[in-house]
Amino acid sequence: MLHSIDSEILFLQQEDVIKAGLLDMKHVLATVEKTYELMGKGLIKNPPKVRTRIPDDEDWQSFFNSMPCYIGGDVNIAGIKWAAESKKNAHTPGIPYGIDITILSDPETVLPFCILDGTLITAMRTSAVGGLLAKYTAPSHTETAALVGAGVIGQTMIMAVCEAIPTLKTIYLCDLDLPKAEAVAAEYQSKYDVEIIPTSDSKAAALKSQLIVTETTARKPFVDQSWLTPGCGLVSMASNEVELDVVRAADVICIDYWKQMITYNGKAVAQLYEMGELTQDGVSELGDLVLGNKSGRTSDDQFVFATSMGIGALDIMVGYELYKKASEMGIGTKVKLWDKPLWE
Ligand SMILES: NC(=O)c1ccc[n+]([C@@H]2O[C@H](COP(=O)([O-])OP(=O)(O)OC[C@H]3O[C@@H](n4cnc5c(N)ncnc54)[C@H](O)[C@@H]3O)[C@@H](O)[C@H]2O)c1
Structure with a gap:
């Protein structure tokens, strides 16, 4: 699948990432450890996160963090986590305080190939770092x-x-x-x-x-x-x-x-x-x-x-494990960026 020029994206909603095994903490701990091993070997590019706080930095009510990375070595994928938190959500039943999206991309064709709910990934990988x-x-x-x-x-x-x-x-x-x-x-x-x-x-x-x-x-x-x-x-x-x-x-x-x-x-x-x-x-x-x-x-x-502050590479590594498992299991929803790009 990687390096294909097909614009198909596998969308994994929260129920799918659970079915694909995200709640297995032992596995997440091993993935997190491997991420830091690659980081220590200099095989991960992970620029510091960029923060957008609303309405302002001092007295923010919500924020969005952009967390891109490239993972080299035997993994070779790029991706980004779009991470957000809202103080209002902390007091609103029915919505988590933090809500995240994870996108995995092919580093050669630069096509995104998987978009996942990143909310539970964040919770699992953050605590695994802990x-x-x-x-x-x-x-x-x-x-x-x-x-x-x-x-x-x-x-x-x-x-x-x-x-x-x-x-x-x-x-x-x-x-x-x-x-x-x-x-x-x-x-x-x-x-x-x-x-x-x-x-x-x-x-x-x-x-x-x-x-x-x-x-x-x-x-x-x-x-x-x-x-x-x-x-x-x-x-x-x-x-x-x-x-x-x-x-x-x-x-x-x-x-x-x-x-x-x-x-x-x-x-x-x-x-x-x-x-x-x-x-x-x-x-x-x-x-x-x-x-x-x-x-x-x-x-x-x-x-x-x-x-810790958390790095995007963790979400991308865990997300990639889930993508592989979901593909094997045939779960998730396939969507496309285009049937044929208008301009190329
Ligand atoms: N390091 C990382 O990578 C990383 C990643 C994600 C979230 N976080 C941080 O983790 C924190 C928790 O996130 P969450 O999603 O669990 O939030 P949450 O709203 O679900 O839970 C936070 C809990 O902390 C309690 N609390 C607040 N102040 C307290 C205090 N002084 N003493 C005892 N309890 C107190 C609240 O009552 C609440 O139950 C946030 O600050 C978030 O930014 C860190």
């Missing part, structure tokens, strides 16, 4: 974790940490909205051999945990040093969650992608870079961690901090 970061961040034999934020990413984070940290016995699922945390905990309790305890007291949960993962829509930092216990690991998946002193206190800092991270002043790492307190040498990027070129945690008494 799970991967947790592996380099959590102390050995981690049995307790506090997951702060029981929204969409919070749900998939339960799947990711259970897969990535097999020693886990207890998860405190924290949210300002306690009934929400209770409902999610009840839903996931039967799926994993881990006790899931809902709570609205995130700090108390963090103080009882060896691993803390935050995935909230907080607009101001709420995690300060008083949340940390000796030797704990903290993974922050969103912006504006941690005070600068938390990052300053870290013995090891793991991030997904330095070049992009420093473009975003909502991230504590970017602020410390701007202030001249942190350089690329002071962090371990996921590509280097996966390849073993740099280390995450090296002893159980370190405080390790990790954070």
Whole structure:
């Protein structure tokens, strides 16, 4: 199919990506790890995302991010994720906070060959990155974790940490909205051999945990040093969650992608870079961690901090896996850009 000049596009709506196996967290974790391996080897072109915030950068109500990439090596596809979030959606039943579309293109003919709902891909791949970061961040034999934020990413984070940290016995699922945390905990309790305890007291949960993962829509930092216990690991998946002193206190800092991270002043790492307190040498990027070129945690008494912003290459890699599976299974809807292009 690739390199054909046929303009056919396979459209995969959310129900199709589920049928094609997207909810298999083990597989998504492996795909995410492979993405960072290719990234670490320099085989992925992934320019920092371009953001359009509405009505303005300071007081945005919604935003659209453009996240293009080219993946080389044995994959050889291009693509883009068009990612959006809306504060209004957070309070509107029936619509997710974040909504995304993923487009896969042939790098030679430049024809798009698959368009997928990217909303669930985002949730699965984001939490898989959280799970991967947790592996380099959590102390050995981690049995307790506090997951702060029981929204969409919070749900998939339960799947990711259970897969990535097999020693886990207890998860405190924290949210300002306690009934929400209770409902999610009840839903996931039967799926994993881990006790899931809902709570609205995130700090108390963090103080009882060896691993803390935050995935909230907080607009101001709420995690300060008083949340940390000796030797704990903290993974922050969103912006504006941690005070600068938390990052300053870290013995090891793991991030997904330095070049992009420093473009975003909502991230504590970017602020410390701007202030001249942190350089690329002071962090371990996921590509280097996966390849073993740099280390995450090296002893159980370190405080390790990790954070991510997400790269389009993850969505394209996961989307391509789904495209291949859906094609094999004969699912999805075929559409065309044209029968015959008017001008060529
Ligand atoms: N790093 C990445 O690649 C990446 C990708 C996608 C989304 N995100 C980020 O993840 C975050 C969560 O997204 P979502 O789709 O799950 O949103 P969501 O609206 O579904 O859930 C967010 C939850 O956080 C809770 N919350 C907000 N402030 C809190 C606080 N101070 N303490 C405890 N709970 C709090 C809310 O009550 C809500 O239940 C967003 O900030 C989003 O931008 C990151």
